[in-house]
Amino acid sequence: MTTGQEVARRAGRMAAMTTGNPSRADVNRRRILDVALAELLRDPDASMDQIARAAGVVRRTVYGHFPSREALVGTLTDEAVAAVAAAHAAGREGVVDPAESLARSTLAVWEIADRYRLLVALAQRSVTMQGIRERLTPVREACAEILRRGLEQGVFASPLPPYALAYVHEQTLFALMEAVNDDLLAAEEAGSSAAVTMLTAAGVPASRATELVAKLSD
């Protein structure tokens, strides 16, 4: 994106963005992002060429929209972090009971599981940005806070400190996404199962967990 053409391209798109109609470049950019999500989910080390081809476009075109691979992945993770944070927050807003809070936010995050999965997958490779872990900390801390309250009130029972339990929460979610991916778990019931599992992992009796989640997915 050093070419004069390409900066001009951006300016043009800017203009189109103020009006409601997305330019051709806009829809392509969107398509690239979407495909990149899928492709990076399959292989977190996917090259620009793989992504471009998967998007039905030439590598050079991708560089027309994103100055570098890092920028592309960056935009993607930004979007994902925003989505996850929003889902997580929406799930727990105005709820006092920690168990219900945990269940609701689990169900909410489950709706955008793919975004979350990308983040975890990228975060656990040391190379591709430990910055992801940083950007996810607000979410993790909110989660840890719920767990802390639950442990304090005795709603949750676990020998683990809240923050460690948050790690477990995160990885468990990830495990269940993989399970769905590998057809070990039906996608429809997966959300509820995930929520129940989160609760029991936190130390809520299985019966109470099942009951609570059943109530929430009325």
Add this chain to the structure above:
Amino acid sequence: MTTGQEVARRAGRMAAMTTGNPSRADVNRRRILDVALAELLRDPDASMDQIARAAGVVRRTVYGHFPSREALVGTLTDEAVAAVAAAHAAGREGVVDPAESLARSTLAVWEIADRYRLLVALAQRSVTMQGIRERLTPVREACAEILRRGLEQGVFASPLPPYALAYVHEQTLFALMEAVNDDLLAAEEAGSSAAVTMLTAAGVPASRATELVAKLSD
């Protein structure tokens, strides 16, 4: 390892191996493997050069012991799989109660957590051998079998099918290793906490889980 020198080197080592005293090459080879474990734990994409330097040796020397990067990683994962399988099997041998089985094997695997962590870390990057997942399946299936029995007998309570629960088990273990690594969890108590968490995640009441594990770590 195409050089004539190097095949000769191997023959020499073979000879030394039959006698009890390890040759210089043997101890270096061992050192390289150990350092590689640590290095790959830190960065699963660590290059041959990184590993060599960390082992206090030149890249060329590593190629003297392992014909390719894949061979090095292969030997490492072979060892790790063997260790994990052994620990897992030792933990559950002669035990009938699924809960105790699960707790014991968790405690046993925890002892060699680093090897296990390497395997999980390598397995979840699509590039570096999905073969690891394959080689781990015996262990996972043994684990799933315990879970299946527990669910059947009502010792465990979970909406998840056994195999999915095994995924959760695996990732939870991983999460706790990370927690220890990040100093969120004291290393001494980590094993017991892990065992308790495994049990509660499977749906065992927290009180019973704590009690059982306490009994085991007499």
Add this chain to the structure above:
DNA sequence: CTTCATTTGCACAGTGCTGTGCAATCTCGT
């Protein structure tokens, strides 16, 4: 001190990726 195994240093070819430049081409709206 000699000998043999081992390690080193360097040079090299090969591969696959990133990012860039530029001219040609396509595809819209108007």
Add this chain to the structure above:
DNA sequence: ACGAGATTGCACAGCACTGTGCAAATGAAG
């Protein structure tokens, strides 16, 4: 059908890594 915006095709430089060959240095053990 015109022209701006977007995409393509190729060519290139650069980088990091893998594996290999060979001659020289090092080390240990006799």
